[in-house]
Amino acid sequence: MREISTRTITDKVRELCIKAAYDLPEDVEVLLKQGLEKEESDFGKYSLDKIIKNVSLARHDNVPMCQDTGITVILVRLGQQVKIVGGSMTEAINEGVRQGYTDGYLRKSVVADPLLNRVNTGDNTPAVIHTEVVEGDQLHIQILPKGAGSENMGAVKMCKPSEGIEGVMDFIVDSVTNAGGNPCPPIIVGVGIGGTMDQCTLLAKKALARHAGSSHPEQGYAEMEQQLLERINRLGIGPQGFGGRVTALAVHIETFPTHIAMLPVCVTLNCHAARHTEATL
C-alpha cells in the first residue's frame, strides 16, 4: 500500500481551487481565439474580444476570471493500493476547498439547505465529490468549479430507445436552444448517454472535464459530436446570446451501457469560462 496523507490532499485541493478560478486552461483559450476568427456578428466579436482580454487579465493579475467561482465539483479517482492516512479523505478535500476559497478571495456561493434555509455556509463547502475506485496506487483529483448560470440550463431526459440517434440529437439541440443566452455562450456542451438517470448526469459532468475540443474515441460518437456542434452553431444564438455563429466551442459525449428499456440522456452546459484543473498524487 502507498500512503497519502490528508494534509497532502488538502494542500493540493487548495492550490487547484485557486488555479482553476484565475487561470483558464489553454485548451479552452485556444477554442475561444478560434471562435473569434470564425465569428461574423459585431456583437459576437465584441463579446469574444472582451472574454479573451478578461482571461489574460485574470491570469496576469491573479484574480478570478468570473465572479461566480462556482460550486466545487470534484472528480476523484482513488487507486485501490492507496491508504489515506491522517483522517477522512472527504474532510481533507473539503478543508482544501475551504482554504482555497478563503485564501484565494473566491466567492462563497454554497447555501447549507437548498429550500428551507438558504444560508451561505461561508466557505463554499461542502464540495460535490464523486469518487471512483480504480486500480493502482495513485490519487487523481480533478476540480471543476461549476457556475450556476450555465448549470441551471442543463436538462435530463429519459428517452425511449425508439427515439434513437435523431431523438437524442434533437433533445440536445433543443436544450441548447432553450438555454439561449443564459449560460454565457460560447458554451461547451457536456452530454451523458446511457447508464441510469443518476449515472448519465455524472457522465455529462465527466464530459466537461475532458480536454476541450477532444473527440470521443468511437467514430460514431465522434461524428455525432461534430454534427451536434454544427447544428448548434446554426442556431444563431452566438456569444452572449446577442446573435452570431459561435454558440458552442465543443460538444463532448460520454457513454455507458444501459438497460434494454432505457435511453437516458443528460445535457450539462458550461459557460465559456470552462474551468478545469487536475493533479495526480
Add this chain to the structure above:
Amino acid sequence: MAEQKALTIPLTHDQVKDLRAGDLVTITGTIYTARDAAHKNMTEALSAGEALPMDVTDQVIYYAGPTPAKPGRVIGSCGPTTSGRMDAYSPALLAEGLRGMIGKGPRSPEVIEAMKQHGAVYFAAVGGAAAVISDSINKVDVVAYEELGPEAIRKMEVVDYPCVVAIDSLGNDLYKLGVEKYKQTEPTSS
C-alpha cells in the same frame, strides 16, 4: 458597431427613451448591486408596505455578486449574473421607478411589458468578463442585507462601465433580433 453613448445616473426617462436595442453605452455614476435573495427581501418589503433600503427612482440595479476584494483592491471580480432569475421581482421594482437594470441573458415578456409601461431599459454586460468589468468600479459600500454576503446590496461608483442596450423601452430585444439575423435553417437531406 453602433457609436458608444455616455450615460450618467440618475437615468431620466428622457435619456432612456432615446436608447435602442443594440446601442453601446457607458454608464457613470452610482449603481446598486442586488441579486436573488436581495430581490426577494425587497419585494417582500414592498408587499408589507415597508420602504426599500434605497430610493430606486431613476436608479440602475446591477445583478451581481462580487468575489471578495483582495487587499489593496476596491472590489473583486464583479461580472453580471443571469437576469432571468430576477424576472419574478423586477415588475414591482419598475413600478417603484427603477429606470435601468444591468445583467446578462434574456428577460421574460412580463418584465418587458413592465419596462414599456414605466419607460425603463435593460443593459447587458459581458457575462464572465468579471475581471475586466471590475476596472470600471471605483468605490463600493454595502448598504443593506449585509448578512447575505455576496448577495448583499452594494452601492458602487462606476466610471465608463461598458454595456449593450439589450432591451429598450419600446420592447425591442437584441436577444431576439440578433438570433433571428444569424439563425440558419437545417440543410435539407436529399
